Every structure is written in structure tokens, then in C-alpha cells.
Amino acid sequence: MTNTLLPAAGSGWASGDLIAGALVCLALLMAGLLVVVWRLAGARGQEGDESAARSDLLEAGLRDLARHQSETAGRVQAMAEVLAQRQSDMARAVSERLDSTSYRLGESFNTAARATHESLTTLAERLAMVERAEKSLSDLSSQVMSLRETLANKQARGAFGQARMEAIVSDGLPRDSFAFQYTLSNGRRPDCVIFLPGDPRPLVVDAKFPLEAVTAFREAQSAEARKAAGNRLAQDMMKHVNDVAERYLLPGETQDVAIIFVPSESVHAELHEHFDAVIQRAYRARVILVSPSLLMLAIQVVQAIAKDARMREQADAIRREVGLLVEDVARLRERVGDLSKHFALVGDDVSRVLVSADKIARRGLRLEQLDFTPAPPPSGVAAPGPVE
Template sequence: MPYVLFSVAGRPVTLAEATAVAAGLLALLVFLSLVSLVRQSRARAAAAAEEAVRREEMDRRLRDLARIQAETSGRVQSMTEVLAQRQSELARAVAERLDATSHRLGETLSTAARATHESLTRIAERLVMVEAAERSLTDLSSQVVSLRETLANKQARGAFGQARMEAIVADGLPRGSFAFQYTLTTGRRPDCAIFLPGDPRPLLVDSKFPLEAVTAFREAPSPEHRKAAGQRLRADLLKHVHDVAERYLVPGETQDVALIFVPSESVYAEISEHFDAVVQEAYRLRVVLVSPSLLMLAVQVVQAIAKDARMREEADRVRAEVAALVADVDRLRERVGDLAKHFSQVGDDVARVLVSADKIARRGLRLEQLDFDSAPAPSGAPAASE
């Protein structure tokens, strides 16, 4: 009876069966081992082949790398030589540039030094001029202060306006055509009287002007004060215009128009701008307010009128002088004609003298050469024209 080792699912397993199964398993293990060994040998062969290929590829790459390294070494050496040459050329160029730059820098510094010296000289000269201008400004400021003090004083201001008016008139008109402090038959003495040519009636000029009201109008701190100062200025102007019209417009003795001299252009412009009614009232009374420029223009017009009148007065003398000049020119033409005749006669005489001199020279030449072949002229023959 077979020996039962164990049972599986109620079935008994004998020793033979177990041995057979173990043998099969062992055979299977041996087969699997052989398969594994075959596979491992194949893998090792493939790995060896791959390793050989890899080694060959590595050798090839190493050979290429060695060749490239050799080429690179050669190129690096040639580049080193080129760089050394370029470096030497660059050093030489830099040295030359530095020398040229140093030379130019020296010239520039010397030029800059000369220019600086000249500039300092000019600055010193200008400083001298500035000092002179400063002294002039100091003098001018003192003069302005003096002018302010003069304008603050009514009598001094009147003298200043009169002096300016007299300067304009005296500079523009000839002596004798004006008079200062001229006395009228009424006993009034205007500041200036201008005499027009052909008219004994003088044109009178008054140089007094109410400047206090103008100053108050300008320096008014508020609109109310400015309005009050404007009313005061208007009243003062109208009073002065009426006084001039009453005193200096004398029928038959003076011109029909009188002038009031305003010694400041700005004051005249302010009056014309803000007090046109006063200006129109003065025109109605035949009184004209004039600034320094307008007075200068009026003086030039009077000067032109006087010059024209004098030209008309001297017209006869001018015509006589022109007639005498024409007669002198006629005499000059006659004398020039006589002189031309004399010159023509002298020219003919000189030509005859030259002909005689040529004949004498020719005869002297024949005498020198003993040329007596030509028969002498008979004694009764007329002589050649000389």
C-alpha cells in the first residue's frame, strides 16, 4: 500500500506523487534557470556589443576631440600672435594718440591761458567801466535827489520848467526870433515870446504848471483819494488855462493862440488820457497844452517858416547872384575857346619844328657817311618847305 503523505481537498497525496511533483518542479526550476542563464548571456553579449560600439564611438570622438584640440591650439596660437601684433599696434597707436593729445592739450591749455588772460584783461577793463558807471550812477542818483528836491519846491520847479522850455526854444530858433520874459503893453511878462516872420504879434508860451495836483493824483492811496485829487487837478488846470487866456491873449498885440508848456511827457500823457474835457476847454479858449516833444515840433515849424520867409526875402539877391554866375560862365567859355586856339597853333608850330629837325638829322647823317651823290639844289631854286 502506497504511503500517503498528506491530503489535499480530501484527496490523499502519496509519496510517489509528491516525488513526481517535486521532480517536475525541479525540472521546471532547472529550465527556468537555463532560460535565465541564456537570457543573461545574451544580455551580456548585447551589453558587450554595445560596450564595444560605445568604446569605438568614444575612441572616434576622442580622436575627433584630439584633432579639434590640435586645430584649436593652432588657431589659438595664431590668434595669440595676431593679438600680440594688434596689441603692439594698439600700444603704438595709443602712444601716438597720447602724444598728439598731449600736444593738442598743451596748445589748448596755452590758448586757454591766453584767452583767460585776455578775458581777465577785458574783465578788468569792464570792472573799470563798471566803477566809472557806478560813479556815474552815484552822481545820477545825487542829481535825481536834487531833481526831486527841486520838484518838491514850487519856485525851483517853476525855474526847472522854464529852464527846459528856454533850452528847447534857444536850441531850435535863431537869435532874435524869440525873447524870454517879454513885457506886454498890459504889463504882463510871459515866460517866452516867439516872433513869426512877417507878423509883429508874438506867440506866447507859459512854463508854469500845477504839478502838486498831478503828484497827488498819481500817488493817491485809494479810489476816493484819487477821485478827490482828480477833481483838484481838474480845477487847477482849468484855473491856469483861464489865467493864461486872460493874461496872454491880447487882441491885436499877440497871436490868437497861447501855449502852456508841460515839462514832462508822462504828465502830458496822463492829462490827455484822464482829463480830455480840460484839454477841449483849453482848445475852446485858444490855449494849447504842449509837451517837450510838441514844443520842439512847434519850434521846428517856426524855424521852417522863418527859413522860408528869409528865402523869399533873399530871392532877388539869389537871382542876381545866379545871373552873375551865368555871366562868369560865359566869360569862362570864351577864354577856354581862346586857350584852345592857342593850343592848336602851338601844336602846328611843334609839328613844323619836328619836320625841320628830321631834315637836319638826315643831312647830318649824309655828311657823316660822305654821301654827296645827290646834286645840290640850284641857288635860284626855291627852298623846300620847312
Template sequence: MLDGMDQPLLAIGDRLVTLGEALLAGVGLVLLLLLAMLIVLLRPRRPSQEELLRRRDDEQRLADMARAQAEISRAQAELTGRMQTMAEVFGTRHADLARALTERLDGFGHRLGQSLEVQARATYDSLSKLNERLAVIDSAQKTITDLSRDVVGLHQILANKQTRGAFGQGRMEAIVQDGLPPGSYTFQATLSNGRRPDCVVRLPNAEAVLVIDAKFPLEAFGSYRDAQGTDERKAAAQRLRSDVLKHVSDIRERYFITGETQDLAIMFVPSESIYADLHEHFEDVVQKAHRERIIIVGPSMLMLSIQVMQSILRDARLREQAHLIHREVGLLSEDMRRLQERVVKLQQHFGQAGRDIEQILISTDKIIKRGAKIEELEFEDGTTDGSERGTGPRLLAGG
């Protein structure tokens, strides 16, 4: 209602007259007129003709004013009704606007809640994946730390000549022990010339043994890898060639004994990276070693060679056990023959039992037929007394 009183009613110049101001002005005007009439009526003078005329005019004016007041009241009532209608319309619109705003806020809150839930779930998944990756990174960091420790230990091992030889010997022994059966190899065996190779392998059908050497010159290779300048690297490469070829010559001179060892020996390199670099950058050294009947192998190639030797030993054992296998096959054939005889006898028993069952079925069939004939017999019922017929009931064969 108060909001309706502030609605502009008309404009006078630049000023807007509101409905409340207009009502206040009308009420003030009416009060002034009533005050003027009261003053006139209370004056104690004797009215003259002019005064009577004036009074009549005043009465007429009062009547006009009363009518005007009535019109104003009616207009005020109409204006009040309009204001109430406008207030109702404004209230309805305000309610609709509030309801629409509430619905929009509820929808926005629901969508915002869903968005926050989805975002929280995505954040949780991202954090879970991040934790998993951090766990993997931690594990990798631990692995790297362990590898660094192992590399440092390996470097310390390779820095010492004795431990370096023990390192290669240990790797070679592990590969041989994993691949060959006991008794087919010997570590640190003594040859007829007093030399003691790192390992000898006994091949089947051969008196000579195969020699495996694990004393690769790792010191020269370490110097080659640590070389910085071109000249230093060339000098280290030349030293590496010289040391490897010297070791090849030593193997041939020490371990090649006619009739006792094979004319082929294996030089074991305990590192795949060294073996790869040797084949990549020092192919001439590898070829010279081959011409001297020395095969340079890394851990993988030694495993493959041991597997080939294992297959050869297995085939030799199979050939050695061939006569035993032949005897077992003969015994198995004899057992099969006896089994066949027993099966034939069992078949004969089953045949006799079948014939007996057929005879039993024939007898059973005859018994059934005789029973059927007995069931077909019936007594004839006489129509007169037996004394009149001269005989009693008589048994008739049906059919």
C-alpha cells in the first residue's frame, strides 16, 4: 500500500506529484474551506442584502465545494481501489518473481552441487592417481638408489684386480651351474701342464674338455671408457686391443693341449655392455680371436652356449640308455601280449554267457506262451440244470 502512494500521479514542470501528495493537498484544501465557513458563521454581524447574497454565494460555493469534496472522495476511493489493485498486481508479480528467483536459485544450487561433486570426485581420482604415481616414483627412486649402490659396489669391485677376477668367475660359475648337470663340469681343474683354467666342460664321446676362461682384462676397458680427449681415447683403445689380444694368446698357449682339451676355448666377458662395445668398436679384435679359435661371449651368449651343451649331453644320455629303453619296450610288448590273451579269454566267457542268456530267453518265451494259453481257457456257463443235461460244467478250449 505504501509503495502505491509513492506512484507518480502527474507532472508539474520538472516536478512529479505523487498520489500521496495529491491526497494530502486535497485534504488540506477541504480543511481550509471548512475553516473559512466556520469563521463566517461565527461572525455576530447582521446580515445585509449583500451579505445574504454573499452567504448564498458562499452556500453555493460550499455546496460546490461539498460536491467537489464528494468528487474528490470518489476519486480518492477510485484511486485507492486502483492502488489496491496495483498493490495486488505488484504483490502477485513480486510473488511470481520471488518464486521464479527461488526456483532459479534452487536449480543453480543443484547444478552447483552436482558440479562440485563431480569436481570433487575428479579431484579425488586425480589425487589417487597422483598418489599411485608418487608411489611408483618412490619405488623407482629406491630402485635407482639400490642400483647406484650396486654400481658403486661394482666400480669398487672392478677397481681391484683380484675382486674383478672373482666377479667374472662368480658370474660364469652361476651360469654354468644353472645350465649343466653336476659331473659334466669342473671349476679350477688342473691340466697336465699344471695350468688351472676357470672351468672345463666334459662333452660326450670326447676325451678332450672344453675350456672356459673368465679373466677378461676389464682394467683396460675401464680406462677406455674414462678417456676424455681424442688422443687419450686412441691410446686407451690401443691398450685395450693389446691387452685383449695378449689374453687371447695366453689362453691359446696355456689351455690348448692336444688330446686333453678341445682346440676351441671360450673367453667370458662378464658384462653385456662391454661385450656390445667390444663387438661395435673392436670388431678386428673379435675376428682375430676367432681365427685363434677363441670365442668371446657375454652372459647371454654363454647361457645360449650352455643350453646347447645341455642338449648335447641330454642326447648322449638318451643314446647311452637306448638299450635300456629297448629292453623296457620288449617287456612292455610282452605285457601287451598277455593282456591280449586275457582279453580273448574274457571275450570267450562273455560269448558263453551270451549264449546262456539266449537259452534262458527261449525258455522264458515258452513259459510266457504256455501262460497265455492257460489264460485263454474259460468255463462255459450252462443254461439248464446239470442233472437235465446229464453232465456238469464242461471245460471248453477257447478259439
């Protein structure tokens, strides 16, 4: 609508300029005619009859001029009305265009506001999640640092390994099957001893481990540093294995093997992966390195052995109890036989009671029917004698 109206409005403005020009020309023409009339009027007295004829011609020209002026005024009025209509159409088109533009701008602003609000809400939620994750990471970092500080301290690390080992042993064995800080005949006090069924010699468990060498081996940056750390780890491990073998393997007093508890599965796996020679030398020294899962497996084996030993110890008592149970079953069989006899006697009494009930029912039926003739005795039953 706007594109069709704007050219029309432009043409309206051009017609207005033409009308104004026409009016100016008309005004100039009228002024010229008035001058001519004035000159003709001045010369009328001198010319006589010729002026009268000219006056008639002049009047006719004036009438024509008035008629043309009236027509021009009508055209000017029509053109003014057309111009006003064009201006009104252009104003309405501009208003509609402005309204449409304002509506689209408002919708765009509302859509942008909603999208911005949703984006800000999502961003706030993600920031909250990031904040929670950052807090969790901070807590985890503090816990890791605390664990690292604990493992860096030898005494604290020993207490950590001791606590894990004690928890595994305490949860898996009866209280009388183990002892912590048990004193041997040579004055040594291993971290834990486990008593096997039927054998007075305890199994020794040591919970200390040289972690500094493992840390240096893991954190080595170059091949030379890694090789040096590996040599140090092998030396520290063999020294600890030899110390355990010398202190806790006492012939006739302890078991033939001892256990070194490694409190980390990853450290245990790394030793088996990179230091197989150390593991073999420890095995030949009758010292076994176990991880928490292997210690749990050993505890379960000890549980099975203890259960089997207790069953063997109680075999005689079980046989005795089974014999008494058989006697009780035989006695129960005899008493059930006696009870069966009583039930047979009770059955005979019940059959006699039923016969008497049938007689009473028949007698009552005859009384109801006023039948006083003696009833025939049942088959196999003698007729009753006279009642005295």
C-alpha cells in the first residue's frame, strides 16, 4: 500500500504546483483585461459608435473570461480535493507503516528479551554447577593434599597402612584368630599375627612400606632419573624384605612365610610390572607382598580353614548328637503306635454312639407319627425283652 501511495502523493504535489502557476497566470490575465477595459472606457468618448461595438466585444470577452475563471476555480477546487485525498491516503499509509514497524520492533524486542532471559537463566544455572564443581574439586584437592601429606610422613603413612590392614583383618576373622602388636620371643613386635587352626605358629603380617622410592620412580622426568629411582626402589624393597625375614621368621615359632602389606593396589601392580626380580627375590626369602584385595583373599582362605578345623573338632560331638537324635526318633515311633491304638478304640466307641443316635432318631419319628407298634430290630440285633 505504501509503495503505491507515495508516487500518487508525489504527483499530487506536482499538480498543486501547476494549479498555483495557473492561478498566477489567471491573475495576470485579469490584470491585463482590466487595463484593456480601462483604456477602452477612456477612449469610448472619442471613438463613438466604433467604441460601442468594441464594448460589446469586450463584454463578450469578459463573459468568456468569467466563465473560464469559474471553470478554472472548479478545477482548482477539484484538484484541491484530490490533493487532500492524496495527502490523507499518504498520512494513513505512513501511519499504518509506522504501526506495522512499531509492532514488528516490539515483537523483536520481546523475543530478544525472552531469549536473553532464558540465556541468562541457563548461564546462571551453569555458573551454579561450575561453582559446585569448583567447590567439590577444592574439597577433593584438599583431601588429596591431606592424603599426600599423610603418605609423605613415615609415621603417618605407617599408621595409614596399619589402619587399613587392621580393618581388613578385624572384619574377616574372629577376635581370637589374630593379634596386633604381638610380641615374639626375640622382642620384636610385628604389626599383626594370624593364628591358623591346629598350628600354634602365627603368620606374621607387616604393614610398613617404603613409599618414597615409589614416589620418586613415578615422578622421574628423564630416563636417567627413572633408572636411578628404580635402583633405589629395588634396594629399599630388598632391605625391607630382608629386615622382615630376619626379624619375624623364627624357626619353630612363626610360620615359614611372612606377609608385607602394600596399602595401594596401583603400587602393588607397578611393583609386579616393573620389578619382577624384586618380587622373585622376596619369594625366595619367604616374604610375600600382598595388596588389600590379596589380603582379603588370604583372610577368606583362613576363614575356610578355621571353619573346616572347627567341624573336624566337633565331629565326635556331631556323631553323638546324631545317635541321640536316632533314639528320640525311635521313641517317637513307639509313642505314635500307642496313639494309633487309642485312636482305634475311640473309633469303635464312636460307631456305637452313632448306632444309638440312629435308634433315638427312629423312635422320635414314630412318636411324631403316633406309631406305637414295636419297630423291627435291625438286622443282626436281637429283639429287646419286656421291660419290667
